[in-house]
Amino acid sequence: MIDRIRSLQSPDQPFDDRRRAMVDTQIMTRGIHAPLVLEAMSKVPRHLFVGSDAVERAYYDMALDIGMGQTISQPYMVAVMTELLGLNSTLRVLEIGTGSGYQAAILAEIVREVCTIERIESHTERARHRLNDLGYTNVRFRTADGSVGWAEEAPFDRILITAAAPDIPQPLIEQLTDGGIAVAPVGARHTQQLLKLQKSGGDIVREFYVPCLFVPLIGQYGWQE
Ligand code: SAH
Secondary structure, eight states: OHHHHHHTTOTTSOHHHHHHHHIIIIIGGGTOOOHHHHHHHHHSOGGGGSOGGGGGGTTSSSOEEEETTEEEOOHHHHHHHHHHTOOOTTOEEEEEOOTTSHHHHHHHHHSSEEEEEESSHHHHHHHHHHHHHTTOOSEEEEESOGGGOOGGGOOEEEEEEOSBBSSOOHHHHHTEEEEEEEEEEEEETTEEEEEEEEEETTEEEEEEEEEEOOOBOBSTTSBOO
């Protein structure tokens, strides 16, 4: 399979073909079928969200370094998280951990508005410019500790944390609408599981999915630096 993926991603191949191969061989074959997720991942040019030294690996089945010790998630993990959120075009989503801006672009393809928070200012600014250049007008950026959420913009229909936390921070649960869904990698600092939390009435329902490994959420309701 690895050989097949690599052979479909030779340096001579146009990025559009590599992206199609990524969706076919890494995402659909692993059981992601939500049409909106597949369409968004077929469209967003992932190679424009990585550094120039990583462009050739942009569509590989792996996370990649984006500088300052942070990573852009593996394409499959982006697809799983996006599918678990159960998105449609009417929703507003909060993302914690803008990073490269790739996940924000995937969300922005699907939903009405994305608010995204990043603690490292240079990442926020680079992501802001990328998304602006690509024509996204439905994304708001902020540099801050996202573990406390974004009270002025709350409530959110969906919240996605793309950094690992001990648990989903309480302020984020409070900033979810009734019926809202939050997805996050939770657990220990070096090994987590994807958690989907749904708020309905007074109840909170938690379901655990795949094991995963994310960089830590650093902040008041995350880990210490
Ligand atoms: N979603 C990103 C990848 C995220 S990597 C993408 O598509 O590229 C995790 C990011 O979370 C890192 O950029 C890190 O700086 C950021 N982060 C960590 N703790 C944070 C916090 N408390 N608030 C906001 N961002 C945080």
